[in-house]
Amino acid sequence: MKRLRKSWRDPALILAVAPAGLLMTAFFVVPLVMTALLSFQGTKYYRLVWTWNLDVWSDVFSQAHYWTIMGRTVWMSGLCVALCVILGLPIAYAMATRLKSLENHITILIVFAFLTDAVLKTFGWVLFLDRTGVFNGMLTLVGFPPGATDLLFGPGATMIGMVYNLLPYTIFTIYLSMVRIDRDLILAAYDAGASKTRTFFEVTLPLARPGIYAGAILVFVLSLGVFLEPKVMGGGTSPMAAELIRQSFETRVNWPLGAALTLVVIGIGMVSLGLAALVVRNRLQGQDLQGQGGQV
Numbered sequence: 132m133k134r135l136r137k138s139w140r141d142p143a144l145i146l147a148v149a150p151a152g153l154l155m156t157a158f159f160v161v162p163l164v165m166t167a168l169l170s171f172q173g174t175k176y177y178r179l180v181w182t183w184n185l186d187v188w189s190d191v192f193s194q195a196h197y198w199t200i201m202g203r204t205v206w207m208s209g210l211c212v213a214l215c216v217i218l219g220l221p222i223a224y225a226m227a228t229r230l231k232s233l234e235n236h237i238t239i240l241i242v243f244a245f246l247t248d249a250v251l252k253t254f255g256w257v258l259f260l261d262r263t264g265v266f267n268g269m270l271t272l273v274g275f276p277p278g279a280t281d282l283l284f285g286p287g288a289t290m291i292g293m294v295y296n297l298l299p300y301t302i303f304t305i306y307l308s309m310v311r312i313d314r315d316l317i318l319a320a321y322d323a324g325a326s327k328t329r330t331f332f333e334v335t336l337p338l339a340r341p342g343i344y345a346g347a348i349l350v351f352v353l354s355l356g357v358f359l360e361p362k363v364m365g366g367g368t369s370p371m372a373a374e375l376i377r378q379s380f381e382t383r384v385n386w387p388l389g390a391a392l393t394l395v396v397i398g399i400g401m402v403s404l405g406l407a408a409l410v411v412r413n414r415l416q417g418q419d420l421q422g423q424g425g426q427v
Contacts, residue, residue: 212354308341
């Protein structure tokens with residue numbers, strides 16, 4: 132079959148990508164360039180001064196406090212990805228295979244929870260996890276002392292809020308991958324004598340990996356910029372990158388520093404995703420080589 136090759140000299144191709152290109156330029160490239168230019172300026176008496184120097188970047192790379200927060204942000208984001216995948220995988224599998232009759236109902240409930248205002252959900256968790264809240268009240272009823280748990284205003288509460296708000300991304304991406312799996316492949320594994328567990332790990336799970344990877348990327352990128360959970364549920368005791376940037380812009384009125392920290396977070400996200408993509412590509416290439424060796 133003859134393959135058609137498109138050239139950027141083709142007016143139809145240019146017109147097709149022009150709207151998306153204009154939107155990306157106006158709302159991503161231009162703000163990113165402005166942020167980069169802002170990071171080379173300074174402040175005086177809480178006012179922006181166009182100085183064009185590296186003082187802000189020197190401050191960023193010389194202060195260990197900033198990198199401690201950045202490291203905490205990456206660690207919390209990675210842990211959030213792991214928990215979301217662990218929790219989202221069985222839910223998506225149940226929706227795609229075991230609970231087909233309730234599939235639409237579960238989807239509506241998840242979408243409803245996902246579309247509910249994030250501030251409302253976050254403060255709802257505060258009321259639930261408070262020392263005098265519902266969770267400790269239930270523990271008291273079964274014999275625990277009053278205020279048995281003190282999860283609120285700590286990293287644990289922050290992680291609960293992050294997982295709760297970002298879990299739908301992994302559920303739906305994995306679910307969409309699983310519903311597209313050809314049922315005949317699973318039936319063929321059963322006919323070959325494979326158990327349900329072996330079929331899941333050797334057929335279903337490998338074919339659902341694109342959804343797992345997509346959900347993990349979405350959750351990781353969004354986790355790098357979480358704001359409400361560390362501030363409200365974590366009580367600001369373990370700030371993350373978004374809170375540090377907010378303080379730089381609002382509290383300290385140091386826009387160049389906030390711009391530089393924003394670029395650092397973007398850079399960390401790009402490097403992390405690049406390393407993850409490299410690992411995944413190497414694993415896929417290794418599996419392809421093993422498969423070719425087995426065929427030979």
